[in-house]
Amino acid sequence: MTSWTEELTRARLxxxxxxxxxxxTTIAAALALALATGGRRVxxxxxxxxxxxxxxxxxxxxxxxxxxIAAAPGGGxxxxxxxxxxxxxLEYLAMFYNLGFAGxxxxxxxxxxFATTLAPGLRDVLLTGKVKECVNRxxxxxxxxxxxxxxxxxxxxxxxxxxxxTKAMADLAKVGPIKGQSDGVVRxxxxxxxxxxxxxxLEEMPVRETLDAVAELDGADLRPGAVLVNxxxxxxxxxxxxxxxxxxxxxxxxxxxxxxAAGLDLDEFTLEGLVDETVEHAIRVQSQQEAMELLSHSDLxxxxxxxxxxxxxxxxxxxxxxxxxxxxxx
Amino acid sequence: xxxxxxxxxxxxxxxRVLVCCGSGGxxxTTTAAALALRAAERGxxxxxxxxxxxxxxxQSLGLRELDNHPRExxxxxxxxxxxxxxxxxxxxxxxxxxxxxHAGRDRAxxxxxxxxxxxxxxxxxxxxxxxxxxxxxxxxAQDEWDLIIVDTPPSRSALDFLDAPQxxxxxxxxxxxxxxxxxxxASGRGLLKIVxxxxxxxxxxxxxxxxxxxxQDASTFVQAFDxxxxxxxxxxxxxxxxxxxxxxxxxVVAAAEPDxxxxxxxxxxxxxxxxxxxxxLVANRTHPVLAxxxxxxxxxxxxxxxxxxxxxxxxxxxxxLHADRVAVADREKRLLARFTRAHPGVSLVGVPAxxxxxxxxxGLREIGRRLAGE
Ligand SMILES: Nc1ncnc2c1ncn2[C@@H]1O[C@H](COP(=O)(O)OP(=O)(O)OP(=O)(O)O)[C@@H](O)[C@H]1O
Ligand SMILES: Nc1ncnc2c1ncn2[C@@H]1O[C@H](COP(=O)(O)OP(=O)(O)OP(=O)(O)O)[C@@H](O)[C@H]1O
Ligand SMILES: [Mg+2]
Ligand SMILES: [Mg+2]
Numbered sequence: 001m002t003s004w005t006e007e008l009t010r011a012r013l014x015x016x017x018x019x020x021x022x023x024x025t026t027i028a029a030a031l032a033l034a035l036a037t038g039g040r041r042v043x044x045x046x047x048x049x050x051x052x053x054x055x056x057x058x059x060x061x062x063x064x065x066x067x068x069i070a071a072a073p074g075g076g077x078x079x080x081x082x083x084x085x086x087x088x089x090l091e092y093l094a095m096f097y098n099l100g101f102a103g104x105x106x107x108x109x110x111x112x113x114f115a116t117t118l119a120p121g122l123r124d125v126l127l128t129g130k131v132k133e134c135v136n137r138x139x140x141x142x143x144x145x146x147x148x149x150x151x152x153x154x155x156x157x158x159x160x161x162x163x164x165x166t167k168a169m170a171d172l173a174k175v176g177p178i179k180g181q182s183d184g185v186v187r188x189x190x191x192x193x194x195x196x197x198x199x200x201x202l203e204e205m206p207v208r209e210t211l212d213a214v215a216e217l218d219g220a221d222l223r224p225g226a227v228l229v230n231x232x233x234x235x236x237x238x239x240x241x242x243x244x245x246x247x248x249x250x251x252x253x254x255x256x257x258x259x260x261a262a263g264l265d266l267d268e269f270t271l272e273g274l275v276d277e278t279v280e281h282a283i284r285v286q287s288q289q290e291a292m293e294l295l296s297h298s299d300l301x302x303x304x305x306x307x308x309x310x311x312x313x314x315x316x317x318x319x320x321x322x323x324x325x326x327x328x329x330x
Numbered sequence: 331x332x333x334x335x336x337x338x339x340x341x342x343x344x345x346r347v348l349v350c351c352g353s354g355g356x357x358x359t360t361t362a363a364a365l366a367l368r369a370a371e372r373g374x375x376x377x378x379x380x381x382x383x384x385x386x387x388x389q390s391l392g393l394r395e396l397d398n399h400p401r402e403x404x405x406x407x408x409x410x411x412x413x414x415x416x417x418x419x420x421x422x423x424x425x426x427x428x429x430x431x432h433a434g435r436d437r438a439x440x441x442x443x444x445x446x447x448x449x450x451x452x453x454x455x456x457x458x459x460x461x462x463x464x465x466x467x468x469x470x471a472q473d474e475w476d477l478i479i480v481d482t483p484p485s486r487s488a489l490d491f492l493d494a495p496q497x498x499x500x501x502x503x504x505x506x507x508x509x510x511x512x513x514x515x516a517s518g519r520g521l522l523k524i525v526x527x528x529x530x531x532x533x534x535x536x537x538x539x540x541x542x543x544x545x546q547d548a549s550t551f552v553q554a555f556d557x558x559x560x561x562x563x564x565x566x567x568x569x570x571x572x573x574x575x576x577x578x579x580x581x582v583v584a585a586a587e588p589d590x591x592x593x594x595x596x597x598x599x600x601x602x603x604x605x606x607x608x609x610x611l612v613a614n615r616t617h618p619v620l621a622x623x624x625x626x627x628x629x630x631x632x633x634x635x636x637x638x639x640x641x642x643x644x645x646x647x648x649x650x651l652h653a654d655r656v657a658v659a660d661r662e663k664r665l666l667a668r669f670t671r672a673h674p675g676v677s678l679v680g681v682p683a684x685x686x687x688x689x690x691x692x693g694l695r696e697i698g699r700r701l702a703g704e
Contacts, residue, residue: 020354020486021589050486119544204687205384236651238643251644258645262632266624273621274648280620281651283685309657311588 003303004328008225011195013135013188014150016228017159017213018199019206023230025052026312026320027199027305028152029078031228033321034329036076040147043134044069044080047127048154053080058314064088066134070314072321079146081134088126121168125182128165132185135193156198156213163189163196164220195225198300202229202291214298226301229292233307235285237278242289245282250275303327331670332677334610336702339579340369340477346577347470348609349480351488353593356585357614357681359383360688360697362481363391363416365581367691368698369477370403370414377415377475379465381458381483386689391416398423400469408691415475424461425451428565432558441554446547456494458483460566463495467569488582488597492604495566579609584669586613586662586680591669598673610677612701613666618682619652619659626656679703 014035016028025046032044043066046053051061057069062082070078137145154162161167165185188194196217200210210227217224237245244250252275259266266274295302305323308316339345350362359380366378377400383393392403393416400415408414429447430438441447451457462483469478482491572578580601584594594611601608633649636642670678681700688697 020484234654236647236654238647241644241647250648254642255645255648258636258642259632259649261639261642262635262645262649264624264628264632266621270621270623273619274624274652276620277652277655278648280685281655287686309654309661311661 003301004226004330005301007192008195008301009330011193011225012144012146012148013131013194014148014225015153015159015163015194015196016150016199017153017156017196018228018230019201019209020155020157022199022201022206023228023305024155024199025056025152026317027197027228027230028150029053029056030305030317030320030324031197031329032078032148032150033070033072033076033317034324035148035150036070036072036078037074037321037325038072038330039075040072041077041079041145042072043146043149044078044152045083045131045134045149046081046152047083047085047131048152049082049084051082052152053082056312056314056317070317073318083127083130085123085126088130089122092126092129124162124168125165125185128163128185128189129181132188135188136184153196156209159196159213160216160220160222163222165189190221190223192223194223196222197225197228199228199230200295201231202288202295204287204291207291207294210295211298214300224298224300226303227295227298228303228305229295230305231307232304233284233288235288237282237285242282242285245278246286248279250278303329331674332610333703334612334677334679336365336368336679337372339609340365340372340374343476344577345477345579347466347478347480347572348579348581349466349482349491349573350581350583351482351491351597352583353488353590354484354486356583356590357612358484358583359387359481360694361581361583361612361614361681361701362479363387364688364694364697364701366414366416366477366479367410367694368702369479370410370412371695371698373411374477375413375475376477376479377417377469378479378481379417379419379462379469380481381419381462383418383481384687384689386687388418390690390694393418398427398465400475405691419458419462419465421458421461422451424465425457428464428562429558432561433554437554437557441551444547444551444554446544446551447555450498454498456490456497459485459491459494460498462491463566463569467565467572470572488593489600492600495570499563499566574604574606576607579607581609581612583612583614586616586665588665591665595669595672598676608676610679611669613662613678613680615683616662616680617655617658618680619656621652624652626653629653629656 014028014031016024016031018024018027028046029044032042036042044053053069054061057080059069062080064082064084064087066079066081068077069080072078131149131151134146135144135149139145153159165182169179169182198210198213200206214224235242252271255274255278256266256271259271303324304327305320308319310316312320339348348362348365350358350365352358359382362378362380363383366376370376378391379400380388380391380393383391388394390405392401392405398417398420400417403414403416426442429441433441459482462480466478466480469475482488485491485494573580582594582597584590598608598611629649630653633646633653636646636649666678666680670676679701681697684693684696686693688694
């Protein structure tokens, strides 16, 4: 199994998806920090209106504007943007029509939410359109403003629909300004500039969803990037002890002898508890291994990210970024 | 903290409906199925309405097909004192049936084949919640079971179960579709006067974006749907009322993690605002320490000793995995204590993470025992 590849290093748009709750937002943020390490400028984008980035970086909600939110080791910078579909629609309409004050009123009435409900594809086209604009934007020196863009994307169940702009456009007007814009989005998303990473946990359901998503991405001619295996628990037992212990066989006498050697004199009850904990640990390690084995069928570069017992705060994001850098992310 | 005690609740014939809510992936479906199994084994005639159960779990309940009707769970060796029925929600079919019931035959066909209806009934984000409520209403009306246990759709936020039906109503009541599709006719109304020319510009802009056909479909749909909309909203309202009645109880499921507990907090507060009855919180997939007398620091120090001598690798590993477990358990206890401080009146039960997934009756029975605090 390889980790980060040369090909992934060339990508400029890193889309991060995965089953709900597996750690998309956390990993996207850590990935942005990792990519920024060494002096690059990276933009981290969210699109679901949840202010997940602001929460993670422990700051006030992000406006619909790019802001610098973190420094990365070696002079790098992470900027962030929360794209709001309504604001994007108004911005978009304003490019072609003069709505004047009506825009705000329409928004208050919920008319815009209505328009995006009427044509669910519209929302996705608007969001990916804005992402493309950020990826392609150049500074006054003619170089890309951002070295890389990381997108905290919708979960695996919806991500292919989200990225399959061609399909979405089939439901929308066949002519007009939005058509022209979406052609550029399609080009970007299907090019080598884009990689769609999948965050997985080593549990049966998330692994299956990951494999399904890989197939679905392939089917839509989108490029799966890496599998980011999140929340991996450390395997404490010597490898050969795992299968036996998982079956409930732990050599109690050996454990006791070892404990005594370390000066621990434990009662029978505590010892039994330790044995039970060991069996549960072994079952878990074994099922992690099985899940890993299943994941390897995807044949994608794989990076393991450890479980952090104390949860994720800003400092922990830097820790996770270091793990990614050590795995070759750049 | 009071302990949530499920057995008296399940045994009480006054308990008619239990709704299992919580944010995504916390164990709602598992909890619903485990409670239903336990109630049936304790003598109730139970039906459990599951939503998107994992395939293996569905199979173990004998749910091979999604036929939208409860089936009795017949499994070899399973002889409950009461009876257990199970079903999986088919949201599309539930919606279609509703249309068939409320609209005349001709009009129903017109609605069912409308492309806009197809979008709304298969992918609008509130539809599954609405249909879960609708199905619950139907099961109650059928009056064949003395206990109905309802799972809720996978959703980021537990609140969606209460809010989504309203969202769907708003879309279906068609105010905007009418205006978008017939601005001329509607322009005399007050609302439009306020927005004035901006609105017709907006309409034009929107129709150049979404295309005239889509607006046309939407408008046809709304016209056909209009006549049944009143009945539709009334039903939703009735089910909502049912959720407020004394025979109903909400079981909030959460993982002992910050996000899930935050969602659970919002939900608990919302229930209390709405006057909806809360049974308590299930803290699912906890990792209680099994060797409680050995402090983590002591275990780690001993493991370090052993590693230095290299003598007893197994014992050293056992000590380290114990220390990991203590750390996890401490964090879980801290998070749950924080929840309890904020909601001292909410009773709570912890269900340990079983080492393997729960996908058969034995697994469900085991969860049931833990739910009952055994
Ligand atoms: N490596 C890790 N170690 C410990 N906790 C983690 C780790 N990664 C993520 N988490 C925790 O898991 C929870 C879910 O993570 P996150 O919000 O990033 O997931 P998500 O996939 O973005 O969820 P959603 O589908 O709701 O958007 C959070 O509480 C987060 O702190
Ligand atoms: N106490 C437990 N011990 C071990 N595994 C559990 C436990 N509770 C649930 N699980 C497992 O966790 C997974 C998710 O559980 P479940 O499907 O019940 O969650 P859910 O809240 O219904 O999810 P969704 O929001 O996707 O509907 C399943 O694989 C289930 O077997
Ligand atoms: Mg997220
Ligand atoms: Mg479920």
